[in-house]
Amino acid sequence: MADRVHPTPPPPPPDAATATETTPLQEQHPSFNRPPAPAPGTYIIQIPKDQVLRVPPPDRARRYAKLAARPARRRRLRRACCLASAALLLLILLFTAFAGAVYLVFRPRAPAFSAFSVSSLSITNLTLSSSSSSPAIVVADVRADNTRNRKAGIEYRGGGEVTVAYAGAVLAAGPWPAFRQPPRNVTVFAASMAGKDVALTEEQRRQLGREEAARAVPMTVEATVPVRVRLGKVLRTWTVDVRATCHVEVDRMDGTPAAVTDRGCRVRVKPLWWWW
Template sequence: MAEKVHPGVDSPPHLPPPQSKHAAAPGSTYVIQLPKDQIYRRPPPENAERMKKLAKTNRRRSNRLCRCLGYTLAAAILLLILLGIAAAVFYFVYKPESPKYTVDSIAITGFNLSSSRPMSPEFDVSISANNPNDKIGIYYEKKSSVQVYYSDDRLSAGVLPVFYQPVNNVTVFKTALRGNNIVLSRADHSELLTAQTEKKVPLKLNLKAPIKIKVGGVKTWTINVKVKCDLTVDSLTAKSKIVSKHCDYSVKLW
């Protein structure tokens, strides 16, 4: 059975609900604090106008730069086309051919392989230069060089004569190459003795010739011609004969 509440007995008082610590009294002001990175400011109108003008200026500059680059690229392409046309016209009109070189003979003195003392070998080399062009002459300039090697040892060096070679011409010139106080390593000395006994002495001749081409009345800039010849001679004497030879050449236009 339910218990009855008798009158006169004090009932527990009704307590008001607990108030929040942050609750403010009526009529008070709220203060809200935000972090600085969450505070947004609205820029003044004049700043927006300034940004628009700046953007327009940047676009104009970008357009100018693009136009300038476009003009430069177009000019470069046009120049290449014109150069290509000029080169094609030059080739079909003059039909240029590279000069050809070969070693005709070589006389050797100053070798004494029976001793280990320093040597001063001398090479008298006869070289043929062939200009097969019908309308192009060749000027051989100063600062040329001709060198003879055995293995990696340079035996002698000299220069080419300065001369002009006309069209359709074969010029044979002799050049004297000299070496001074050449000392071979023990291994090279032994190999050279064996090669001479077998009458197969391998030599290398390197030639560098600065030339200028004459086309009509016009003379070009200096062009470097390089020739590398692998030679085999039967002896290291004044009566040596060339057993075999092979020459490669290259032309450097600039």
């Protein structure tokens, strides 16, 4: 037969004398030091530790509120900057898409070297005497060509100027007329220029006389015109100055329209993307 295991009886509880006795280790450990019991008639209120730390002392409440508001202001500022940047980027993208669509529809082209030419030039009152001044009256027939643009017109605005010079000395100057040029159009107009007092040297007068006798007097016609491109009936580009320099030769200077030999024009204009 198997041996029986008898339960062990529990140890007897310590008596009151033994329970009240403390060991030296218990007296030294701080966890065994309990606070004294409160006096009769008092109440104990326990406050959570996190709540105590969140409430600043009265003398630091204003500074605490100021420091606590900084992260919120920074977050609002960052959010406002992000929204402004996103809105600006969206506007740039929309404008780029709109400009690209308009360009694909109208295919505008800025005035090129073939946009201007001088067909005739009339010079009167240009004397070759030994006087100190040589006033002149010049009328130039200028040809403006816009056949390169099939759907875009050109506006020549007021404020332009045309000058005629010989050997670097300006003989006459006048305004460029303001007009609108439709697409696929060639316009010829007369630019009247009033003479200026020009002091030519003795060598320049002799050279001018020889060139007039040879019926080949070189002249320089320069124009500075404010121009903008018309896209349909509503759209306009910014106004951009177009500078054209044409080198010509005339066969006489007796006041009648002279035969002009155009030796080419140079047009200086900013790229078309600058016009927007």
